[in-house]
Amino acid sequence: MHEKNSNDQVLIDGSRLIIESLARAGADAFIGYPITPANLLYLYGSQRMDMMLPAPDEITTVQWMAGLSATGKLPVTATSFPGFALMSESVNMAHMMELPMVIVLVQRLGPATGTATCGAQGDMLLLNGVLSGGHPIPVLGTSSFEDCWTLSARALEIAVTQRTPVILLTSKEEVMTQKSFDIGSLGTISKVDRKWYDKDCCDYKPYKPTGLVPEFLPVTQTTHQVRLTASTHDQDGILQHSSPEALANTRRLEEKIRASMKEKYLFYQLDHQEGAEKLVTAYGISAAAAREAVRKLRRDGQKVSLFIPGTLLPLPPVYLEILSGYKKVVIAEENMNNQLGSLLYGQQMPENIHFVGSLGKMISPEEIQKEVMS
Amino acid sequence: MTGSMIKSQNLPYCKGCGHDLIAKSTTGALEKLGYNPLDVIAVTDIGCHGIIDKCLNTHTVHGLHGRSVALGAGISFGTADDNQKIVVFVGDGGTTIGLQHIMEAARLNLNVTVVVHNNMLYGMTGGQSSGLTPRGFCTTTSFKGNPFTGYDICKLAHTAGARYVSRVMGVGDITDAMMKAFDQKGFSLVEVMEICPSYGVKLNPRRKLKEIVKESGRELGEWTNDLPAFTDRQGDKTANLLEKTPVIEKRFNHQLQKPLSLVISGSAGEGVQLAANIFSKAAISAGLHATQKGSYPVTVGVGFSTAEINVSPEEVLFHGISVPDMALITSADGLQHNRQRIEKMQGGKLFIDSSLTPPETGAEIIRRDFRSVGARNAAIHSILYLCRETGILEESSVYQIIEQEGKADKMPLDKIRKAMEA
Numbered sequence: 001m002h003e004k005n006s007n008d009q010v011l012i013d014g015s016r017l018i019i020e021s022l023a024r025a026g027a028d029a030f031i032g033y034p035i036t037p038a039n040l041l042y043l044y045g046s047q048r049m050d051m052m053l054p055a056p057d058e059i060t061t062v063q064w065m066a067g068l069s070a071t072g073k074l075p076v077t078a079t080s081f082p083g084f085a086l087m088s089e090s091v092n093m094a095h096m097m098e099l100p101m102v103i104v105l106v107q108r109l110g111p112a113t114g115t116a117t118c119g120a121q122g123d124m125l126l127l128n129g130v131l132s133g134g135h136p137i138p139v140l141g142t143s144s145f146e147d148c149w150t151l152s153a154r155a156l157e158i159a160v161t162q163r164t165p166v167i168l169l170t171s172k173e174e175v176m177t178q179k180s181f182d183i184g185s186l187g188t189i190s191k192v193d194r195k196w197y198d199k200d201c202c203d204y205k206p207y208k209p210t211g212l213v214p215e216f217l218p219v220t221q222t223t224h225q226v227r228l229t230a231s232t233h234d235q236d237g238i239l240q241h242s243s244p245e246a247l248a249n250t251r252r253l254e255e256k257i258r259a260s261m262k263e264k265y266l267f268y269q270l271d272h273q274e275g276a277e278k279l280v281t282a283y284g285i286s287a288a289a290a291r292e293a294v295r296k297l298r299r300d301g302q303k304v305s306l307f308i309p310g311t312l313l314p315l316p317p318v319y320l321e322i323l324s325g326y327k328k329v330v331i332a333e334e335n336m337n338n339q340l341g342s343l344l345y346g347q348q349m350p351e352n353i354h355f356v357g358s359l360g361k362m363i364s365p366e367e368i369q370k371e372v373m374s
Numbered sequence: 375m376t377g378s379m380i381k382s383q384n385l386p387y388c389k390g391c392g393h394d395l396i397a398k399s400t401t402g403a404l405e406k407l408g409y410n411p412l413d414v415i416a417v418t419d420i421g422c423h424g425i426i427d428k429c430l431n432t433h434t435v436h437g438l439h440g441r442s443v444a445l446g447a448g449i450s451f452g453t454a455d456d457n458q459k460i461v462v463f464v465g466d467g468g469t470t471i472g473l474q475h476i477m478e479a480a481r482l483n484l485n486v487t488v489v490v491h492n493n494m495l496y497g498m499t500g501g502q503s504s505g506l507t508p509r510g511f512c513t514t515t516s517f518k519g520n521p522f523t524g525y526d527i528c529k530l531a532h533t534a535g536a537r538y539v540s541r542v543m544g545v546g547d548i549t550d551a552m553m554k555a556f557d558q559k560g561f562s563l564v565e566v567m568e569i570c571p572s573y574g575v576k577l578n579p580r581r582k583l584k585e586i587v588k589e590s591g592r593e594l595g596e597w598t599n600d601l602p603a604f605t606d607r608q609g610d611k612t613a614n615l616l617e618k619t620p621v622i623e624k625r626f627n628h629q630l631q632k633p634l635s636l637v638i639s640g641s642a643g644e645g646v647q648l649a650a651n652i653f654s655k656a657a658i659s660a661g662l663h664a665t666q667k668g669s670y671p672v673t674v675g676v677g678f679s680t681a682e683i684n685v686s687p688e689e690v691l692f693h694g695i696s697v698p699d700m701a702l703i704t705s706a707d708g709l710q711h712n713r714q715r716i717e718k719m720q721g722g723k724l725f726i727d728s729s730l731t732p733p734e735t736g737a738e739i740i741r742r743d744f745r746s747v748g749a750r751n752a753a754i755h756s757i758l759y760l761c762r763e764t765g766i767l768e769e770s771s772v773y774q775i776i777e778q779e780g781k782a783d784k785m786p787l788d789k790i791r792k793a794m795e796a
């Protein structure tokens with residue numbers, strides 16, 4: 001691990017990096033409804049985005065976002081479970097309509113209102129099933145300030161290129177804690193390249209895909225008719241009960257997300273140590289403890305590797321392959337039930353998969369070290 | 375695209391359904407006002423009235439039950455062009471479940487026209503009572519007549535600040551009434567009273583629509599507010615959020631060999647978080663890495679205020695602190711909030727205000743009269759004292775940050791210096 005060598009040290013929180021990154025990537029509207037621990041994102045969003053609108057609730061939030069998205073804007077919001085629960089039908093709608101947007105989901109301790117000021121990692125399973133039909137929605141998880149910077153912009157890019165809501169999953173301790181950080185190390189973020197349908201002829205079909213994604217046109221232009229709908233629909237955007245063309249459209253929604261997330265938008269870090277037979281796996285806030293645990297273990301002469309997934313959902317098939325390369329795998333996740341593990345292995349957890357969980361407090365590096373050595 | 379808004383006069387409703395008249399008068403009114411089909415964005419709800427999409431030549435957006443007004447509102451925020459007209463269709467059912475959206479759009483006076491198809495029941499799902507069903511009106515869920523009073527959506531929208539609201543009977547030619555609503559700048563809503571032949575007529579035989587409306591106390595008419603229409607007037611925006619966190623240059627030295635965890639705690643309003651922030655920045659200016667996390671009750675103005683700080687010569691990967699290496703306690707609230715972990719300290723230092731009784735602890739106890747410089751300055755006093763006592767940071771690094779942050783005038787620094795000599 002490196003001694004710091006840059007002069008560009010600042011004291012900063014993850015919320016600031018996330019919003020700045022999204023804005024640079026082209027997000028231009030922030031719709032807010034206050035909720036701890038997402039309030040810093042709201043504050044920064046209101047300062048930075050061209051447009052900020054205070055919604056009266058989280059259903060309205062996503063409806064307004066969808067409306068804005070239909071006009072060609074790229075809206076962002078930030079929330080936590082109670083707000084996200086209200087959003088879920090509208091997230092389904094935006095996915096079905098194929099409207100880009102980014103929702104930053106800051107996890108906190110549940111169930112229900114739980115503890116607003118306590119972090120947690122309890123929402124992966126919820127996200128895995130949030131679309132009716134079990135269709136996947138892209139979820140990227142931040143595990144460091146670098147991720148807050150790079151993955152936020154990527155989240156917006158996915159939203160645009162795949163025309164879907166994208167969830168950026170984080171948690172309280174990641175977005176509210178201030179840390180010294182070398183902002184000189186941040187890479188350049190360029191505006192997401194957005195291509196709209198640009199032919200003048202009259203055969204625009206709003207849901208006719210080129211590849212797997214249809215070309216976008218906003219409802220604010222007056223050359224081509226745009227139809228957007230959340231009902232099962234054909235390529236013209238006309239409601240259908242279950243016609244072959246309409247079902248093919250619904251199938252395409254699933255395919256476009258799976259296809260793009262498994263390779264093009266596959267983000268993870270594998271810090272493999274030569275000869276290591278043990279692997280620590282963690283994302284989000286637990287990745288901080290995992291990094292520290294691995295640092296200490298290695299200093300003690302242990303051979304151990306570290307795996308930090310960034311693309312969380314749909315879960316990339318390659319993760320199983322990565323984990324299968326180790327004799328012992330320790331998954332650290334701040335909940336009681338090993339959500340990442342159960343997504344990977346289902347009901348039958350292999351014996352070499354160990355879990356370090358926690359409720360109501362961060363997992364410590366020592367707990368991970370202990371499990372690795374047990 | 376110019377021409378007719380509507381594809382055919384044969385609409386997909388049951389025979390005699392009032393929705394038919396509304397669709398035709400809406401599109402007729404827009405044509406008369408000179409709109410081309412693609413100047414119009416029709417946002418429809420889930421309900422019988424919502425199946426109109428396929429018959430329209432306009433842009434069509436068909437979302438969720440009850441949310442069409444919010445969706446239309448979102449579109450209006452992104453529509454700078456005054457020449458485009460956003461028309462939102464919603465039923466009495468959608469109005470019930472999405473009442474908040476209508477209130478909000480009316481309050482903000484958004485540039486949309488909402489057409490409420492009030493057939494006094496949920497048509498599409500089988501004729502159940504809605505929140506707009508009048509008292510005494512029979513539905514499939516109240517065969518003996520609805521026992522509740524229905525909302526008066528016109529009154530509600532008017533009270534919320536709508537530019538223009540009207541209620542009309544859905545009989546005859548209502549094109550003019552529609553034109554009037556469309557011709558407003560700001561939020562307009564037309565409630566069209568109708569009866570659903572398939573459920574309403576069947577369950578309320580021999581009752582006339584006019585008489586039902588009258589008995590329900592709903593007046594026909596128009597209501598206006600002279601309030602400005604929504605314009606997107608946003609204040610000054612920050613072009614770069616990173617400029618708000620200035621780079622801290624390395625100017626000082628430190629005496630830290632290994633990571634140090636530190637808890638500062640006192641009472642709300644006593645500058646704990648500020649002092650912690652200054653200390654963290656001073657540490658960075660000495661070439662250290664730092665993390666800072668605040669915790670306080672949700673009611674931020676009372677009770678404890680605690681800051682957890684890590685400073686380290688190498689990158690701090692994990693910032694959680696269970697038992698700190700050092701604790702600075704400046705008030706009883708702070709002591710109470712941290713008593714347990716102070717008791718668990720097996721070494722390190724506890725700096726505590728001399729008014730407080732230190733708990734049993736393995737830490738070296740240093741009692742000082744931190745509050746002598748005023749409660750609001752106790753925390754910064756304790757920070758400066760810690761630097762002097764331990765030599766971890768040069769005191770001047772702390773003063774420098776105080777200066778840079780523009781806080782020098784707000785802190786009695788001379789008094790603190792004097793108190794430290796004592």
Ligand SMILES: Cc1ncc(C[n+]2csc(CCOP(=O)(O)OP(=O)(O)O)c2C)c(N)n1
Nearest residue numbers: 420421422423439465466467468496497498
């Ligand atoms: C969230 C949600 N709840 C319930 C429904 C079921 N639903 C579909 S249409 C409808 C009633 C529509 O009634 P109204 O808005 O009055 O329109 P009408 O059919 O009378 O024209 C309901 C409750 C739904 N689609 N979504």
Ligand code: SF4
Nearest residue numbers: 388391422497570571
């Ligand atoms: S069920 Fe009633 S509201 Fe629906 S189309 Fe038929 S008559 Fe109209």
Ligand SMILES: [Mg+2]
Nearest residue numbers: 465466495497
């Ligand atoms: Mg109805």
